[in-house]
Amino acid sequence: MTRDRRRAHALLTLLTLAPLLLAGCIRVDSAPEPTRSASAAVTERDALATSLAEVQNAVDAASEDSLAANLERHSLEALVAGVGPEYVAYPAAEPSASPSPEATSPDLVATLTAALDTSVDLAQSATDGDVRAWATTASLVHGLALWAEQIDGAVYAQVPAARALPTSDAPDAGTVPSSTAVASDQLAELALRHDQARYVYELIATRESGADRANALARAAIHEERSDALQALAGGADARTEVYSTLATSVEDAASRAATARAAEDAVASAYAADAIEAGSSDVRWLMDGAYDAYAAAMLVDGWTVWELPDLPGLTQIATTSASPTAEG
Numbered sequence: 001m002t003r004d005r006r007r008a009h010a011l012l013t014l015l016t017l018a019p020l021l022l023a024g025c026i027r028v029d030s031a032p033e034p035t036r037s038a039s040a041a042v043t044e045r046d047a048l049a050t051s052l053a054e055v056q057n058a059v060d061a062a063s064e065d066s067l068a069a070n071l072e073r074h075s076l077e078a079l080v081a082g083v084g085p086e087y088v089a090y091p092a093a094e095p096s097a098s099p100s101p102e103a104t105s106p107d108l109v110a111t112l113t114a115a116l117d118t119s120v121d122l123a124q125s126a127t128d129g130d131v132r133a134w135a136t137t138a139s140l141v142h143g144l145a146l147w148a149e150q151i152d153g154a155v156y157a158q159v160p161a162a163r164a165l166p167t168s169d170a171p172d173a174g175t176v177p178s179s180t181a182v183a184s185d186q187l188a189e190l191a192l193r194h195d196q197a198r199y200v201y202e203l204i205a206t207r208e209s210g211a212d213r214a215n216a217l218a219r220a221a222i223h224e225e226r227s228d229a230l231q232a233l234a235g236g237a238d239a240r241t242e243v244y245s246t247l248a249t250s251v252e253d254a255a256s257r258a259a260t261a262r263a264a265e266d267a268v269a270s271a272y273a274a275d276a277i278e279a280g281s282s283d284v285r286w287l288m289d290g291a292y293d294a295y296a297a298a299m300l301v302d303g304w305t306v307w308e309l310p311d312l313p314g315l316t317q318i319a320t321t322s323a324s325p326t327a328e329g
Helices: 003-023 040-061 067-083 108-125 129-151 184-205 210-234 254-278 284-299 315-323
Strands: none
Touching (some): 040 108, 040 129, 067 129, 129 284
16 A cells, blocks of 8 residues: 555544544543542531531521520621631532522521531541631530520529530530540649639629529539539649639629629630630540530620620630730740
């Protein structure tokens, strides 16, 4: 076969195969495209971001007078900024031309309950440390929003009790573990904060009568029991004392006593929340419950407002400590 005839034959073959190649009926073997999958950290972050987006939708639909919604509004902007927005697979996709059913407003309590379960699970199981930290903060915000919904507008019997985050699998409230990876000095600090709160409530009780006095003593007993358990777990030197330095003006009238009680609970909650942010997966739940219990107790005290809560519980305390001139570098 001459060169011209071979060239003509090759051209004819190419013209014959061209439609098949273009139609994809004949595949030229090549290396397969690598399968891409999101990392665990990305998947975890997206799960948290999605739950925050759902909470945002429910909050947007809620009444401006809702205490639960306002508590979430207090924190959501900072939470979303830290976690990042919800992932949208096709942000430029055209909306469907077919009519859709009329949208209904999301139920705030149901949405918060689902978001709480998601964030608590991620706080305990996420492989990425940043996701665990943000999930821990989100857990406290959602849990306290649910508590706000429970007490908002109701004549609530302010009987002191130990409380735990209201997840679908909530453990016994106020439980101190029999063993922990939390450092002894941190445990001792928690024990001290509880003991200081115990003293505050005992002091308040001396200025109260009736149900108010009984409630102050009951809350003091809760703090005392938890302080003893934490100190036993910490071991070592005991820094607690029977009395602590307190200004007389801090308990001179009802308003000052309420402010002093709220400050004592906030001191306990802040210590727990900061420890929970940095804790391992086996310890984060009981630390979150400790923070929740103290914050929830403060919310029952006269004069409490949403603005007394940090917008990012735990993270705010750590950032403040890190920025302090006396903090270790």
